[in-house]
Amino acid sequence: MTKSSEGIFEMLLETKPIFKNREYLRPTYTPEELPHREEQIHQLARILAAPLRGETPSNLFIYGKTGTGKTATVRYVTKELERVSDRSPRKVEVVYLNCEIVNTQYRILATLANVFLEKARERYGHGCLSSFGMPQQVPMTGWPTDQVYRCFFDAIDHDRQLAVIVLDEIDKLVLKSGDGVLYNLTRMNSDLKNAKVSIVGISNDLNFMGYLDPRVRSSLSEEELVFPPYNALQLKDILEKRAAMSFIDGVLDNGVIGLCAAHAAREHGDARRALDLLRVAGELGEREGAEMITVEHVRRAFQKIEQDKMLEVIRTLPTQSKLVLYSIILLGERGARRIVTGDVYSVYCMLCRQSGLDILTSRRVSDLISELDMMGIINACIISKGRYGRTKEITMNIQAIQARAAIQEDYSISGLEALTLPRQLTLM
């Protein structure tokens, strides 16, 4: 080992650790206790526990903005419910589906069928399914949908059980595949002889109820639960609890947690965002070998998160929009006094010719500029230069170097870094 690399490792080893365990700050972690959600937990438990006392289960619709603890609360309560149901005559089985991933009628029914086939196999042994006349498994594609439904129906009705089906981000499902599957699931109870089904729909878009068939709507929202946003004090409380688990004692400077809470409270009380902010601030401090995390780290973490979000938007932009943005960046880097639509279009045409892409009309490019403006990547305001016409004056909202790198990742506009601007275009 060379002298210098020894230095590197020594430095790393000598740095005092910041985190005890950063996993507690990640969104994937389900906490043991949920502060400021006692009322929702209580209501949810009351609704879901009713079937254990022999009552007909109600379907439930949960609404709340992102980061208000909907999913965590449901996971927490259903876990408890499954535990308690061991002592009840009706076994409770909870299936959690994220409709952003499982987003078609077929896939939902097939996933549910497979889960309950597996449960039956666990209960009665391996040979049981064929003796009950059930298949071993439903393939993830290929069967007629009604056959999959039948299979799920048989698998579930084989036992005296309550199936709690949690459909998270249910709006994504309805948007992509309509409400057919919800219609089928919500009217299952009238046909089931032994089992009962309870649907829990979770959404952060209340308007989505409007797209539903009225029958599905009334059946899905037999019970409704609203998760209000956390306020700054509640966020602070939540952060303090998690920080105590995640950080070494005493590494957080005064005001760090308060600032994280204040930022997130401004963004409609999103606890996930507050935790993210705290974690990123911690990681920034750790990387630079700081002994304490200060409000300055939080400020930089906030900027970093905003910037990362913006870069992600740029990466997913269509090629033509990227080229328009690249033109704006080039003009900015060349020190153009004011960047206006006409100049952007000239540069854009040149870039298209150099990279062999189709040239769009100036009308269309004008729309693309407006779109970039709406996304917050650039600022475009209309100015009048009197006799010299009306145009849009454009300024960048993000760091040009990083935006440039994000655009250059696009393979369809290869060789972009080698593209050049003629001298005269920089003198505007």
Place this chain on the structure above:
DNA sequence: AATCCACAGGAAGCCCGGGAAC
């Protein structure tokens, strides 16, 4: 006051791909 510039942005219609219906 009239003119004129360099666009903004609305309206209509074309084209194409994807999905549903047959």
Place this chain on the structure above:
DNA sequence: GTTCCCGGGCTTCCTGTGGATT
């Protein structure tokens, strides 16, 4: 497999506009 429909991306054509200049 074919046909139909729909929506998004785009073009063409057009009218409107604020303020410097004439």
